[in-house]
Amino acid sequence: MGEQINRWFKPIIVLLCGFACTALAAEQPQQNDWVQSGWQELELQHPQQALLRWQQGVNNQADSRLFAVLGVYQQAENAWQQLHQIGSAQQTFIIHVRQRYYLLSARDVALAWPLRQQQLADLKEAAGITATLLATSAKSLKHDTRITDEAVPEAASPPVSTSAPDWLIRGWQQLDSYDVDQALQTWQIGLNDLPDNRLLVSLGVFAKQENAVAKIKQIGRRQQLLIAIRHIGKPLYYVLSMRDVPTDTESRQASLADLKKAAHINSRLLALASVNFKNRLIPEHYPEVLTSEPTTRIATPDKRHEDSQPSTEKPLTTENYPPINRVEVTGNQQVSTDTIILELRDFFDMRNSPANQTLIKRRVSDLYHDTGLHHARIDIPAGILDDTVRISIHEDARQ
Numbered sequence: 102m103g104e105q106i107n108r109w110f111k112p113i114i115v116l117l118c119g120f121a122c123t124a125l126a127a128e129q130p131q132q133n134d135w136v137q138s139g140w141q142e143l144e145l146q147h148p149q150q151a152l153l154r155w156q157q158g159v160n161n162q163a164d165s166r167l168f169a170v171l172g173v174y175q176q177a178e179n180a181w182q183q184l185h186q187i188g189s190a191q192q193t194f195i196i197h198v199r200q201r202y203y204l205l206s207a208r209d210v211a212l213a214w215p216l217r218q219q220q221l222a223d224l225k226e227a228a229g230i231t232a233t234l235l236a237t238s239a240k241s242l243k244h245d246t247r248i249t250d251e252a253v254p255e256a257a258s259p260p261v262s263t264s265a266p267d268w269l270i271r272g273w274q275q276l277d278s279y280d281v282d283q284a285l286q287t288w289q290i291g292l293n294d295l296p297d298n299r300l301l302v303s304l305g306v307f308a309k310q311e312n313a314v315a316k317i318k319q320i321g322r323r324q325q326l327l328i329a330i331r332h333i334g335k336p337l338y339y340v341l342s343m344r345d346v347p348t349d350t351e352s353r354q355a356s357l358a359d360l361k362k363a364a365h366i367n368s369r370l371l372a373l374a375s376v377n378f379k380n381r382l383i384p385e386h387y388p389e390v391l392t393s394e395p396t397t398r399i400a401t402p403d404k405r406h407e408d409s410q411p412s413t414e415k416p417l418t419t420e421n422y423p424p425i426n427r428v429e430v431t432g433n434q435q436v437s438t439d440t441i442i443l444e445l446r447d448f449f450d451m452r453n454s455p456a457n458q459t460l461i462k463r464r465v466s467d468l469y470h471d472t473g474l475h476h477a478r479i480d481i482p483a484g485i486l487d488d489t490v491r492i493s494i495h496e497d498a499r500q
Contacts, residue, residue, distance in 0.1 A: 462481055
């Protein structure tokens with residue numbers, strides 16, 4: 102009799118378990134249907150709508166809900182590239198808040214980080230993360246979707262105050278033809294002919310050429326933009342504007358407000374004299390300047406033509422220390438190198454003193470804190486007196 106009962110009830114129990122598992126599996130995508138909705142917008146070539154869907158989805162989550170952090174980027178192109186590389190199967194999405202792009206996953210995230218690493222091992226592998234997988238709360242990512250971060254339409258862009266020089270226009274034409282190297286050379290030759298004290302607005306410094314190119318295309322040629330290279334050990338690419346720059350720093354912020362908005366800069370605009378970017382090696386030896394050290398050093402910038410720092414904490418300028426010309430970053434995975442270098446652009450050409458290194462550590466630590474990553478440890482080795490700041494980052498100091 103017992104065996105007959107087992108024969109009758111065992112299939113029923115298996116069938117009920119199957120229905121239960123199917124219901125649970127169907128329930129998970131329903132909780133995160135806003136993620137899939139954003140991916141559908143991407144398939145229709147509507148990236149701004151995708152960002153809106155994802156932001157609205159995050160806004161509807163409980164403040165305590167955790168999202169895995171797969172990357173933080175200054176440039177949208179880098180975030181989108183990594184998003185597509187990982188794919189939608191990992192429930193990935195992008196949020197744009199505080200002028201940065203957060204690449205996140207909506208998969209369930211354990212509160213205990215050791216368990217998190219075990220449960221999301223496949224997510225770490227897909228994202229190429231070998232360190233600890235960090236997480237941030239929905240509360241830190243919520244943003245009013247009524248306020249958009251979209252650029253000002255082209256038709257609404259105000260005309261620049263003076264006509265652009267021919268060499269600047271010619272460089273943009275070469276850039277439009279995908280001849281980036283020729284455009285950089287054209288701009289460098291034109292820049293070399295400027296008066297030494299001609300002020301240029303600095304809108305960012307990048308370790309990678311493609312990120313600098315993406316930045317000037319994002320801001321637009323109406324703002325009289327160019328890229329200049331400072332090659333010290335390795336090239337750094339500066340995005341500059343040829344717009345007329347008032348010498349008074351306060352009036353500068355008002356007269357160039359449209360430029361600040363187009364470049365998504367909330368802090369004070371900085372201006373540097375053109376002498377800081379002149380490089381006589383480039384017209385004759387341009388290919389070599391990108392791959393080898395120049396035979397002569399670029400002259401130390403004239404500090405009389407450089408703005409004071411926007412922070413109230415002014416770095417010390419003790420003459421016993423060399424000026425900062427290069428920043429090396431290691432150990433960072435969640436926050437991109439370009440984001441860190443852009444955050445530290447105010448320190449270039451300041452003295453590499455212990456006091457300034459302390460301020461740099463604090464600035465990078467604040468950057469991680471602002472992005473919701475609260476356990477990062479920032480180290481700069483002491484006693485190295487050269488022109489390079491070497492930043493070592495341990496993104497989860499709890500390990």
